[in-house]
Amino acid sequence: MKIDFLDRVFAEAESKDAIIWRDQSYSYRWLRDAITAADEALAAASVTAGSVVMIEGDFSPRAVATLLAAIKRDCIVAPFSNTGEERRGFFTEMAEIEQVVTVSMDDRISVEKTGRTAAHAHYAELRRRGHPGIVLFSSGSSGTPKGSVNDLVPWLKKFDVRRQVLRTISFLLFDHIGGFNTLLYCLSNGGCVITVDERSPDAVLGAVERHRVELLPTSPTFINLILLSEAHQRHDLSSLKLVTYGTEPMPERTLLRFHEVLPQVQLLQTYGLSEVGILRSKSRSSDSLWVRVGGEGYETRVVDGMFQIRSASAMLGYLNAPSPFTEDGWFMTGDRVDVDGEYVRFLGRASEQINVGGEKVYPAEVENVILELETVAEVTVYGEKHAIVGEVVIACVRPLSPETDSKALVAAVKKHCAARLARYKVPVKVEITNEALYTGRFKKRRG
Template sequence: MDVSQLPGFYAIAAADPGRLAVIDSDGTRTSYGELLARVNRVSHGLRARGLGTGDVVAGVLPNGIDAIVMVMATAQIGLYYVPINWHLTASEVAYILADCDAKIVVTGPDHAVPGGEIGTAGLAEGQPTGAPGERTSGAVMWYTSGTTGFPKGVQRPLPGVAPEQLVPAYQWFLGEVVDLKPGDDVHLVTSPMYHSAPCAHTQFALHLGHAVVVAPKFEPVTILELVERYRVNNAMMVPTMFHRMLQLPEEVRGKYDVSSLRQVIHTAAACPVAVKQQIMDWWGPVLYEYYGSTESAIAFAVKPHDWLARPGTVGRPAPTFEAKIVDEDGAELPPGEPGLIYVKSAMGTFEYRKDPEKTAASMLGEWYSPGDIGYLDEDGYLFLCDRRTDLIVSGGVNIYPAEIEAALLEHPAVADVAVIGVPDEEWGHNVVALVQPAAGVTPGPGLTAELLEHCGPRIARFKHPKEIEYRSLLPRTPTGKLSRSKVREDYLSEG
């Protein structure tokens, strides 16, 4: 069936219920009609629990049908949906749940939280499969850590219209940026849907009528097998994945037919030029890149042939976006001059939930800065010089040093600590903690093991330092501010 004239998932499912919607990680197939019935039942169930427009629902869910149902159900009844990383500790999850005022939290059986619902079955039980009345668009609210280390919800105003009125704008934008079109394509989910881009692309795929294939987890050979088996056309990945793909032996790479791939979209971290070039030598000119943030969404984008003509660029401003580079005083800089990147969009604004001061601090009038340094060339293509000074991006995931430092400083053996990101070929950066021991404490392997054990209940494992080294003194300014840049320079110069 031609779905190009239908405004998104709900309309497509009603018109073509037998169409394949999801192949889950265990191979279970769900049609558009079956998925819509589950989505509608959960929508009714959420309303039956007393939730109304603007209320918040959270999910601590592994990739799969329940995660997809929650996104699509909340999106048609005016709710904010907060996906939460299930690798977080119980205290980190509890902080987000309290901060967002979630009225209901849905979890997987392995990620239960106090008072949570296990899966969507309880919400759906006894509810009708027809569409709920007074449908109005919801929104996903992502939690992102600031430099304080405490996560903040990035909240956008609810549109106040039915989903079908928004979908044409999504479809147009995706067509312009990454050449995705409505039709019979197959989208592969390779990353956890508690991250914004994988979640958004899963949602977009359904609004385009595509089939969604959920990978059990990222393993290079598994991904190649799924691409060949299901003739995957598009996927979202991060540069770490490309690096791991390229480590496969040549004979393994050559076994799989990847000729169906047309758009492999990457974001979340800088991709080394050589890595991106090697993937395109293997897969063809199919890598689409965009750059932005949870707050700014897709601000810059570049298609394969434009990147090949300008290796290293992250693209030009996406449709509806403007960009400028400014110096420390807020003055606009000419092409070729590095400075702080600022963007603004006609697509709307955001605020940090419960934190107007932080919202105001991130803005320059109507302009928002992701906090990164870069420059524009004469043709308006952006080149990044560095991620924001303190941010560590490891495997495409943002990690904030202050949060790790705060956890380590709770240990009585730690007098001071600086956490830095050290370049790593596979992960982008590794987390390294430089610890100044308290007076009378002897550094060594025993202390290192003790500090890592201490991190266990406080911060998620992916934030744990890969290395802990010891220093007699760490550089601080007269006002007490830690100079991470000096620490990083000193560490790297030591080799």
């Protein structure tokens, strides 16, 4: 019963829209009744406190109700978006899922037992505390996905404080920390969550227009797709007040172009991790990559250029990776930063840094330079092993037009980089592709 605070909100807002799904409104009264029905269905399927339960779906009203009902029953929930059978199998096995609750495309619920018994030490600790938990997997865009186990009680505690809320699109996925945070923030403040079945620029901005959306939480990759598609010119975005972006470094050129085409919209860089939750943030300005992060319940520090966080809401640990905490409890994020007073600028993941003969190359810096070319739609930069210098820089480029002359584009990229970057940062190889260079979570796919 760790979400009783929502009952008060739902009672006050019972006639208001809680969720808009497929252009149909569902009120807080409907959602409250749906949570009760989902609780009864889970009880009938022997889903009890401490059960490790995958909830497979997206932000449909029934999926949201089922997620909240499972948390209310003190389950350990593992949200999962429909992102492929291979990933589902990996997730189910690694997380020791005991029951799978599937919410179908027509919003019906089915419960299936897997026959597993979840015995991981982190689960045992949550059961000892009598607390609900959540399991979230990283995207795996640069390696094997890591599963983090979190105690939901400290996460939920911050939602007990009422704050201002905007009409918000649930762009970030059901199994993403940002998606979960968006949902809980909106519902705990009596706001409205607008869902989308298709995450394309026109589908998302069309929903903004139809439902007078005020807040779009998204990623730099998706912002770039909006600019490339020019979807912002085809939809009325006058209701939009705030676009937040995170999950990966923002190319400066992309940020400046987006600010130029939507000057009335505030742009805010966010920072959060499944290992610690979402920190409060404040960008220096809408066209700046410098951001202040932290807020109540969080301490931050920079050690040898690496960003570290300490918080009572930090995860218990990973299911399938070593502990990333220092002896005194600081979480080592793996993010490299520059520091300017109370502001930081994220340079990229240390694991993605390229070491060329002892010199450090950050992919985002090279990508930003290549994106200055008008003929480039997307670019991903990564390192490739080299016998003499350790690693060399490789760029994979998707041209704006599939008919672009590949040889000419390769030459243009190398020439432009040679004029703008130190020699060791210039890509030694430029690959041309017409395939998308991002994952289902709208993050760059590297290597």
